[in-house]
Amino acid sequence: MIVTTEKLTKRYGDRAVVDEVSLSVRRGEVYGFLGPNGAGKTTTIRMLLGLVRPSSGTASVLGEAPGTPKALLKVGSLIEGPGFYPYLSGRDNLRVHAHRRGVARTHVEAVLEQVDLVSAANEKFRRYSLGMKQRLGVAAALLGQPELLILDEPTNGLDPAGMADMRDLVRALAAQGQTVLLSSHLLGEVEEICDRVGVISNGRLVAESTVEQLRGDTVLLIKADPIEKAHVLIEGSELRGDVLHVRETDPGALIRTLVHADVDVQEVRPLRRTLEEVFFEMTGVA
Amino acid sequence: MGSVKAELLRLWKWPATWVLIGVWLVMTLTFGYVFNYLALNGGTNTRGQSQQQLISAMQPENVGAAVVRGLPMFGGAIILVLAALAIGSGYGWGTWKTTLTAGPRRVSAMAGTLGALGIIVVLLVALTFVVNLGASITVASLEGWDWSLPGVDVWKPIVASLLIAAMWTGFGVFLGVITKGPALAVGLGLMWAIVTENLLRGVGSLLGPVESLTKVLPGGSAGNLAGAVGGSGAPGVLNDLSGTTAALFLVGYIVVFVGTATLLKVRRDLV
Numbered sequence: 048m049i050v051t052t053e054k055l056t057k058r059y060g061d062r063a064v065v066d067e068v069s070l071s072v073r074r075g076e077v078y079g080f081l082g083p084n085g086a087g088k089t090t091t092i093r094m095l096l097g098l099v100r101p102s103s104g105t106a107s108v109l110g111e112a113p114g115t116p117k118a119l120l121k122v123g124s125l126i127e128g129p130g131f132y133p134y135l136s137g138r139d140n141l142r143v144h145a146h147r148r149g150v151a152r153t154h155v156e157a158v159l160e161q162v163d164l165v166s167a168a169n170e171k172f173r174r175y176s177l178g179m180k181q182r183l184g185v186a187a188a189l190l191g192q193p194e195l196l197i198l199d200e201p202t203n204g205l206d207p208a209g210m211a212d213m214r215d216l217v218r219a220l221a222a223q224g225q226t227v228l229l230s231s232h233l234l235g236e237v238e239e240i241c242d243r244v245g246v247i248s249n250g251r252l253v254a255e256s257t258v259e260q261l262r263g264d265t266v267l268l269i270k271a272d273p274i275e276k277a278h279v280l281i282e283g284s285e286l287r288g289d290v291l292h293v294r295e296t297d298p299g300a301l302i303r304t305l306v307h308a309d310v311d312v313q314e315v316r317p318l319r320r321t322l323e324e325v326f327f328e329m330t331g332v333a
Numbered sequence: 334m335g336s337v338k339a340e341l342l343r344l345w346k347w348p349a350t351w352v353l354i355g356v357w358l359v360m361t362l363t364f365g366y367v368f369n370y371l372a373l374n375g376g377t378n379t380r381g382q383s384q385q386q387l388i389s390a391m392q393p394e395n396v397g398a399a400v401v402r403g404l405p406m407f408g409g410a411i412i413l414v415l416a417a418l419a420i421g422s423g424y425g426w427g428t429w430k431t432t433l434t435a436g437p438r439r440v441s442a443m444a445g446t447l448g449a450l451g452i453i454v455v456l457l458v459a460l461t462f463v464v465n466l467g468a469s470i471t472v473a474s475l476e477g478w479d480w481s482l483p484g485v486d487v488w489k490p491i492v493a494s495l496l497i498a499a500m501w502t503g504f505g506v507f508l509g510v511i512t513k514g515p516a517l518a519v520g521l522g523l524m525w526a527i528v529t530e531n532l533l534r535g536v537g538s539l540l541g542p543v544e545s546l547t548k549v550l551p552g553g554s555a556g557n558l559a560g561a562v563g564g565s566g567a568p569g570v571l572n573d574l575s576g577t578t579a580a581l582f583l584v585g586y587i588v589v590f591v592g593t594a595t596l597l598k599v600r601r602d603l604v
Contacts (some may be wrong), residue, residue, distance in 0.1 A: 090604075096434045098603040120436040130427025132343050139346060146339035147435035147442070187431065 049074050049195050049226050050095060055104035057090050064090045066250035067104065068261035072195070072228050072243075077221045079241030079258075082327075083330055087250040088230040089127055092112040092199050095228075096124055109194055120148065123193035125201055129184030133173035137164055137183050142171055142189065150191045158186040162216065178209035185216060196220065199230045214240055238322045261325050267293045267301070271312035277310050292318065336437050336445020337452075344449050349418055354457050357411045358464050361403050362568070366391055366468040369402035382483070390566060393469040393480045397490030400461050404494055405555035405568030409501035410526040412457065416505025417522050420594075430603055439599045447506065448589060451533075452456040454498045462491065463489055493562040493580070497555040500583045503590035504551055509593040526552060548573045555580035 050072035057065040065087040071254045072077060072078040082088050093099040097114010111118035131140040141155040160164045162182040167175065175183065179220055180199055188196055198217065202210040210233075221227055223283055231237050237244055238258055246254040246261075269284075269291040271277040281301060285292040289327055293301065305312050344350050373387045389395060404412075423429040432442050466483075473480035504525075508518035530552040537544030546573065547553050556569045561576030574582075 093604070095604075098433060100412060100602060116436050116438055118432055122434075126430055126434070130428065130429070130431040132347070132428060133426060134348060135343060137348055139342070143339045143343050144431065146335045146342065147432060147437060147445075149335050149436065191436075279421050325536060 048072065050078075050106070050108050050228065052091070052095070052106040053104055055091065055094060055106050057087075057094060057099060058102040063102075063250050065094070065101075068247065068250070068252045069104075070245045070255055072226065074194075074226055075224050076242040077079055077217065077227045077229060077240055077331055079237035079244040080228060081232070081234070081237050081244050082230075082247035083232055084263065085234075086247045086330070088232075088247055091247070092124075092126060092197055092228070092230055096122065096126070098126075112222055120191065121194045121325065122197060123188030123190065123195070123316050124197040124199070125181070125184040125188050126197070126199040128200075128203065129180050129187070131172045131180070131183065131187075134171060136169045136171055137175065137179075137186075138168040140183065141187060144187045145190055148191045154190055155190075158189045161189060162186040168240050176204070176209075176282070177204050178212060181205060181209070181213060183201065185213075189220075193209050195227060195229065196225055196227045198227060198232075202228070202231070202234070202236060210236070226293060234321075234323045244322075246326060246329050253329045258322060262322060263295055263325070266318045267291075267298055268314070268318045269301075269305075269312070270292060271305060272311040272313060277305055280304055280308055280310065337364065337448040338445075339432075340445045340449030341452060342417060344453055347419075347447070350415065350453060353411050353415045354453075354460065357403075357408055357457065358413075360407060361399075361461055362464060362468055365399050365403065365465060366472055370472055386566070388476075388478065391469055391472045392478070393466060393473055393508070394461065394483050396466045396469050396483050397487040399465045399469070399513060400458065400564070401490040401494045401497070401562055402570050403461075403558045403563030403568040404497045404501075405559045405564075405571075406526065406567070408461075409497060409555055409569075410523055411453060412498050412501040413505040413508075413522040413526055414519050415453070415517035416502045417509045418505075418515045419450055419511025419537050420446065420506050421512060421518040424513045425515065431538050433603060440595060443595045443598045447595075450502055451499070454502050455495065458491065458494045458498055461494070490559075490562040490564065493558045493564075496580060496583050496587075499560060500551060500555060500586050500590070503587045503594075504559070507590035507594045516595055549582050551583075551586050552581045554586065558583060 048071050051315065052068055052070050054069055056063060068091055080088050088192040090284050091101060094101050094112050095108055106113050108118040109121045137157065138155060141158065142152060145152060159168050162185050164179060164182055164186060167179060202213045205213060214236060217227060217229060229241060241258060243257050244261060245252055269277060273291055274291065278284050278291055280306060281293055283294065288297050302312055302315060369391055373384060390399065458459050489592055505522055508522050512518045530550055532545045533543060537547045548557060552569060553571060556571035557574035557579035558576055559567045559570045560572040561579060575581060
């Protein structure tokens with residue numbers, strides 16, 4: 048495990064912003080940390096980076112206590128938007144960051160290339176578009192070849208093209224075997240990119256599994272005539288109005304059964320709950 | 334060391350650093366030499382200073398005193414603003430979170446900032462010395478005075494200048510950390526350096542205990558040290574304490590300001 052937390056809790060006064068969260072991130076996976084705004088994602092991430100001290104519970108990042116130099120030097124992060132000096136160029140900002148991380152200057156050029164910012168590297172950070180700022184944030188996170196990349200809402204505020212760029216970048220990193228913890232409230236983003244998902248709501252981790260498992264089994268929708276005969280023929284089917292819902296792993300066999308019984312099969316299609324539906328069920332957000 | 338290099342790089346390339354240093358150099362030249370030179374050559378009011386005092390203030394051998402006398406109040410205020418901006422701006426820009434997640438321990442990150450600010454402040458004092466020396470030599474040459482370079486005892490006002498500058502830097506750092514932003518830190522700092530202590534000195538003429546207190550406040554201690562090493566004729570310069578006592582108070586303030594700021598930086602959540 049790259050990251051583990053055990054009953055990690057942060058309280059401000061009586062209010063638990065993060066409430067006994069126990070999660071785990073495995074090496075090489077893209078872990079989606081999913082939750083509505085204010086659910087506790089950023090506070091959890093800040094605790095993993097040592098910016099915020101937990102009220103109780105424990106956390107381990109790459110086998111080290113969060114916030115220690117040993118842990119931080121193996122982690123690259125982008126939290127709630129990039130934090131850079133506006134009067135410095137992108138390249139100089141990375142040079143400042145490289146000094147702090149003890150990384151050679153040559154690595155700055157490599158990460159600039161990786162995020163496709165070489166041509167704009169000498170422009171002042173304040174003149175960057177939001178997308179460029181986010182990419183510079185990812186570049187800074189990549190300095191020193193971290194074992195774990197923590198990206199907190201990396202597509203926040205980006206236009207659709209910028210979001211697509213950022214997703215492509217994360218996908219490319221994942222393809223190289225980079226472990227990524229990606230926090231987001233955008234379900235499509237998580238569904239598209241992540242291997243496993245942790246869903247947090249009101250400070251509590253309400254689910255943690257693969258996207259597939261979260262979405263549950265596929266249900267087949269069948270439209271047939273006569274529908275009552277089809278209902279009798281298919282054991283375990285559920286009649287919903289003029290269609291059947293069937294949990295079936297072999298649609299071919301099912302269709303053959305109906306056709307052999309002279310049932311007119313009009314439509315067969317898989318029905319799956321989207322991650323969005325699952326998310327709304329779990330978090331109570333509508 | 335990496336933290337110092339990082340902070341030095343960003344402070345070196347920060348326009349505010351050079352604007353503030355530039356403003357200070359222009360001020361010290363204007364009030365230290367230009368106005369005195371004009372007063373000497375046809376001015377009608379010499380602020381009660383005799384011609385001999387004006388000449389003495391502009392002599393190259395007295396450049397040490399010229400450097401130190403501006404620092405208790407106006408120079409100090411500029412240094413405080415620089416330090417408060419350097420620390421406070423990081424909260425608004427979000428650069429503290431980038432710094433504190435980069436790898437070094439918090440105390441190392443803070444030491445890096447303090448170290449880089451220290452280097453900038455030493456540079457400021459050195460530039461003030463060089464610029465004042467250049468101005469004094471120019472004036473002496475123009476006027477045809479016999480002049481000599483400062484003697485070895487110039488180290489006293491220079492060390493005093495560094496100590497005063499370090500105290501104001503520490504004060505600015507403290508305010509930047511405690512207010513977690515540049516605007517309030519600069520506002521409070523300027524208010525203290527320019528207004529509050531002067532008002533308290535005014536009240537001190539009515540109330541004895543307040544008068545005693547004003548002598549040992551940050552600006553008062555700085556003014557007394559400047560006065561003890563020969564600085565005179567500038568706002569904020571005092572002659573109520575010995576140089577040693579004033580220096581000890583300044584060291585105390587540096588320890589308290591820097592210590593508290595570092596402790597807060599290390600222990601406080603960054604949300």
